[in-house]
Amino acid sequence: ILFQNKVSHFINVQTVGTADYTEEPATKVKFRASLSVPDCSTSLSLLGTGYREKVFAIIGVKVYAAGLYVNPSILSKLDAWKGQSAAQIQDDMPLFKSFFEDPMEKSLQIVLVRDVDGKTFWDALDEAISPRIKAPTPVDESALSTFRGIFQGRPLNKGTSIFLTWPHPSKMLVAVSSDGLPTSTDATIESPNVGSALFDVFFGDAPVSPSLKTSVATGLATILK
Secondary structure, X not given: OHHHHHHHHHHHHHOOOOOOEEEOOOOOOEEEOEEOOOOOOOOEEEEEEEEEEEEEOOEEEEEEXXXXXXXXHHHHHOHHHOOOOHHHHHOOHHHHHHHHHOOOXXXXXXXXXXXXXXXXXXXXXXXXXXXXXXXXXXXXXXXXXXHHHXXXXXXXXXXXXXXXXXXXXXXXXXXEEOOOOOOOOOEEEOOHHHHHHHHHHHHOOOOOOHHHHHHHHHHHHHHOO
């Protein structure tokens, strides 16, 4: 309960405009302070936000905003990192590994800030995931094929949300919604390697959204004081 109260306090402190939402500064996308996603029994709390930028002809173009949600109970298992600064936490890979491997639910919400073709979105994601899986098993290949199928031939318009939810480290749920929160899961990815590789894409040594990892590290440092 103490950790849940700290999460709520942190969210309220960080909120722009209303206690129910947090605004990602660079894109102005508003993220709910808490949410429930399909096939996840617990309400999850927002821990940090950021954005993804791609460079085209030396010009940076923002593609999406992202927010990480967690089961607040997971934070009670991070006592070993109490008192660390945001900078220390950001560079502490054992912390993020422990964070991912804990069986508590966590979910990443991606909100597109421009129209993107589904294939283009998947190709960029696959380009980041595949090098992180050194020797893909048939299970991994099947999972990646399922993952790819969600986006192929699907236009992802500005405002579309993609939810990547880990109810357990070995399972990832994917849900896409063009209007608000999704009502069902589009696909279940049951590959520990794919799930951990995707988490590493955002929270590993070379995150695709440095601003998201920095924000999450700041959130953790605030809560773990």
